[in-house]
Amino acid sequence: MTQVITEQINMEALKKAIDDVFYNQIDSTILYYLQSCVNCKACEAACPFTPTSLKYSPVNKAEVARQLYRYRFTVWGRTIGRAIGGSKKYLKLDEVETMVDYVWHCTNCGACMFVCPMGIDSGALIDLLRQVAFKAGLVPSIYKEIEQLEVSGKYWEVKAFRDAWEGLISKMKSQLGKDIPLDKKSSEVLFYASIYEALVYPDVLVKVAKILDTLKVDWTFMSKPLGIRPPLALILGDKEGAAEVMKRILDYFTEMSPKYVMLTSGGFEYPALRYMMHEIFEIKPKYEVVHVTELLAKWYEMKRFTIESTDELITWHDPCQLGRRGGVFEAPRVLMRALSKNFKELPSHGVNSICCSRGGGGCGLPTMIEDMAKLIGITIDEKSKKFLDSTIVPLINAGKLKVDEINKVKASEVLTGCPVCIESISFAVNYYHANTQVKHIVDLLADRIKKV
Amino acid sequence: MQIPFGLYPVGLNLYPLALDLFIPTIFIFFAGASYRVTRYFVTYNKPFIVYTTQVRGITQGEKIKELFNTFANSSKVGIKRKPATTAVGLLMHIVLILIIFLLAQHMIFWAYYIPPYQILFPLAIPESSADGQLAFFRGSTPYTSTPYPFVHDIWGPLTIILNGQYLTYLLIIFLAIYLAHKFSVVVERLSIRAGDWWFFVLLFVDVVLGFLATSHIPNNVYWYDNLLGAHILVAEIIIATLPFTRGFHMFEFYLGKLREWYFMIMRRGMK
Ligand code: SF4
Ligand code: SF4
Numbered sequence: 001m002t003q004v005i006t007e008q009i010n011m012e013a014l015k016k017a018i019d020d021v022f023y024n025q026i027d028s029t030i031l032y033y034l035q036s037c038v039n040c041k042a043c044e045a046a047c048p049f050t051p052t053s054l055k056y057s058p059v060n061k062a063e064v065a066r067q068l069y070r071y072r073f074t075v076w077g078r079t080i081g082r083a084i085g086g087s088k089k090y091l092k093l094d095e096v097e098t099m100v101d102y103v104w105h106c107t108n109c110g111a112c113m114f115v116c117p118m119g120i121d122s123g124a125l126i127d128l129l130r131q132v133a134f135k136a137g138l139v140p141s142i143y144k145e146i147e148q149l150e151v152s153g154k155y156w157e158v159k160a161f162r163d164a165w166e167g168l169i170s171k172m173k174s175q176l177g178k179d180i181p182l183d184k185k186s187s188e189v190l191f192y193a194s195i196y197e198a199l200v201y202p203d204v205l206v207k208v209a210k211i212l213d214t215l216k217v218d219w220t221f222m223s224k225p226l227g228i229r230p231p232l233a234l235i236l237g238d239k240e241g242a243a244e245v246m247k248r249i250l251d252y253f254t255e256m257s258p259k260y261v262m263l264t265s266g267g268f269e270y271p272a273l274r275y276m277m278h279e280i281f282e283i284k285p286k287y288e289v290v291h292v293t294e295l296l297a298k299w300y301e302m303k304r305f306t307i308e309s310t311d312e313l314i315t316w317h318d319p320c321q322l323g324r325r326g327g328v329f330e331a332p333r334v335l336m337r338a339l340s341k342n343f344k345e346l347p348s349h350g351v352n353s354i355c356c357s358r359g360g361g362g363c364g365l366p367t368m369i370e371d372m373a374k375l376i377g378i379t380i381d382e383k384s385k386k387f388l389d390s391t392i393v394p395l396i397n398a399g400k401l402k403v404d405e406i407n408k409v410k411a412s413e414v415l416t417g418c419p420v421c422i423e424s425i426s427f428a429v430n431y432y433h434a435n436t437q438v439k440h441i442v443d444l445l446a447d448r449i450k451k452v
Numbered sequence: 453m454q455i456p457f458g459l460y461p462v463g464l465n466l467y468p469l470a471l472d473l474f475i476p477t478i479f480i481f482f483a484g485a486s487y488r489v490t491r492y493f494v495t496y497n498k499p500f501i502v503y504t505t506q507v508r509g510i511t512q513g514e515k516i517k518e519l520f521n522t523f524a525n526s527s528k529v530g531i532k533r534k535p536a537t538t539a540v541g542l543l544m545h546i547v548l549i550l551i552i553f554l555l556a557q558h559m560i561f562w563a564y565y566i567p568p569y570q571i572l573f574p575l576a577i578p579e580s581s582a583d584g585q586l587a588f589f590r591g592s593t594p595y596t597s598t599p600y601p602f603v604h605d606i607w608g609p610l611t612i613i614l615n616g617q618y619l620t621y622l623l624i625i626f627l628a629i630y631l632a633h634k635f636s637v638v639v640e641r642l643s644i645r646a647g648d649w650w651f652f653v654l655l656f657v658d659v660v661l662g663f664l665a666t667s668h669i670p671n672n673v674y675w676y677d678n679l680l681g682a683h684i685l686v687a688e689i690i691i692a693t694l695p696f697t698r699g700f701h702m703f704e705f706y707l708g709k710l711r712e713w714y715f716m717i718m719r720r721g722m723k
Pocket of ligand 2: 046047048049057058061105106107108109110111112113122123124126355
């Protein structure tokens with residue numbers, strides 16, 4: 001994977017990037033993560049990438065960050081540490097290759113933090129390395145091009161994206177048999193979705209619209225999406241780019257001022273738009289950003305509707321960003337229990353849920369990235385193709401853990417709340433010929449919700 | 453020779469030297485700990501808390517339950533997914549804590565410097581299993597009464613197994629497993645740190661020294677004093693370097709887990 005990228009290394013830019021990131025980002029939390037690890041390797045048990053290789057265990061990946069930190073912030077690091085390899089001022093060529101390889105073997109799923117006896121979030125340290133890689137121009141070009149399209153706002157000029165969005169809106173209209181509210185201010189629910197969702201599961205979005213209509217909710221949809229899957233920049237380590245995109249979103253949410261901004265995706269958008277965005281700009285929003293399961297669970301408990309129950313054996317996969325990073329565990333379970341008397345938990349669930357590995361730590365399945373590139377008209381060169389192909393291995397390995405668990409509970413349907421989880425787990429289910437289907441929870445709910 | 457602030461003359465063996473160095477060791481420890489803690493204060497940024505959620509509503513009881521879960525989770529998952537290393541890790545910690553804080557000889561040492569420590573005297577565990585055997589098989593009680601209820605510990609015949617001797621055997625085995633694990637990590641070319649060796653090798657050496665001294669191997673006063681002195685000196689090196697090594701996790705562990713709980717429960721309202 002790394003050969004693809006290292007040919008383009010600009011060592012001066014890399015050094016500057018290392019200094020920038022490490023001198024500017026140390027706060028007490030990061031400092032704690034950097035200096036308090038006991039190297040017990042308990043985190044190995046949590047990471048979806050360790051089945052691929054032990055070198056991808058969280059502590060091993062984060063060690064690169066620790067070496068750079070020690071040189072800068074500890075006396076030992078500057079003296080003895082240098083002599084015995086425990087600290088580094090900058091990285092040598094092969095070490096850069098390793099670092100870049102590591103950053104694409106982390107989904108920032110947060111599983112390591114909950115398993116670490118010291119509560120260390122190795123994902124946050126690997127994210128520092130991802131920021132270094134981004135600043136040094138070491139991001140695969142295919143990712144970078146898609147991301148830049150979003151940061152610049154030019155995504156809306158892409159015909160395929162416009163078509164997908166406009167197609168989605170007309171589908172909603174035809175399914176509901178009427179016009180749908182667009183960009184309406186002060187409604188109860190602003191139904192938020194991204195272009196990516198419009199591309200991968202338009203039917204789920206239409207079903208959400210149907211539910212809102214059935215329940216006679218005062219809702220509105222977006223006439224234009226706010227990004228491809230904003231803020232994409234976040235997962236590439238582009239902090240500034242992410243802030244730019246989030247500012248646009250924040251402005252739109254503030255202008256619309258709904259009571260709830262409701263997301264269908266529980267991927268990284270969830271913690272980003274619910275927490276990070278407001279933390280960065282230090283704004284306490286008047287609205288609340290919620291996942292569709294949170295709102296539906298609340299309304300269900302308020303008896304705004306009933307759910308037709310069955311005996312089907314179903315299970316729930318906790319998306320990392322919705323659960324571990326976002327704190328949503330109970331709401332989907334309220335709905336799952338209502339959907340079936342035979343709702344069973346996966347052996348690893350809640351904070352210990354196994355991450356789907358999201359296609360090698362990138363933005364999604366390689367095939368999905370390729371499809372999107374084709375759609376936009378980006379040529380996938382040899383190097384990018386090689387990189388994308390290499391992301392399949394961890395997906396297969398992490399997928400095995402997931403499929404084994406699904407087989408254990410013998411679930412006929414795996415429900416979840418994130419488009420990438422659906423794609424990744426479906427990939428594993430097909431790969432291992434498991435007998436189950438992976439769906440968005442809304443897929444099932446839409447037909448079973450009855451207004452009281 | 454008397455070293456500055458020393459309480460004992462430094463003689464021909466290591467024991468008085470070790471005792472003399474205990475107070476300076478504690479000073480170094482506190483200086484290091486203050487340095488480490490100060491760095492946290494200096495780099496602390498007050499978090500901006502977005503909102504307490506209206507859709508989740510976590511109760512006080514759930515918050516406390518989650519606090520327990522936060523502390524227990526890593527062991528629970530570890531036992532399930534990495535049973536061998538987790539079990540060794542947990543047992544090693546238990547044995548180490550018992551031996552450091554409850555071994556009768558150690559308790560006297562701690563109580564000398566921190567008198568309220570005497571409260572724990574009834575929990576003292578003896579040096580060898582002989583006491584427990586005497587209590588159990590002969591029904592014997594201490595011959596002379598003592599000013600403290602010291603030798604009347606609460607363990608009774610349990611000290612047949614709960615004693616310094618057996619715990620030390622276990623500790624030597626666990627530490628050896630740890631060291632072997634560290635070697636295997638080197639072989640696998642995974643990251644290993646100088647601090648790992650520092651801590652585990654010193655601990656291993658210290659346990660062996662303490663064991664030799666208490667067991668009177670070799671059996672003469674000269675060696676006893678030197679071994680005991682060396683045991684205390686190595687412990688002092690460990691204590692003095694705690695703030696600069698992984699050893700500090702014995703304090704920071706709580707900080708890390710509380711932070712995790714605060715982040716997830718109080719800030720994220722996890723439910
Ligand atoms: S579990 Fe935590 S303390 Fe242990 S090695 Fe991993 S990050 Fe370090
Ligand atoms: S955040 Fe997830 S993927 Fe990244 S190191 Fe931790 S467990 Fe592995």
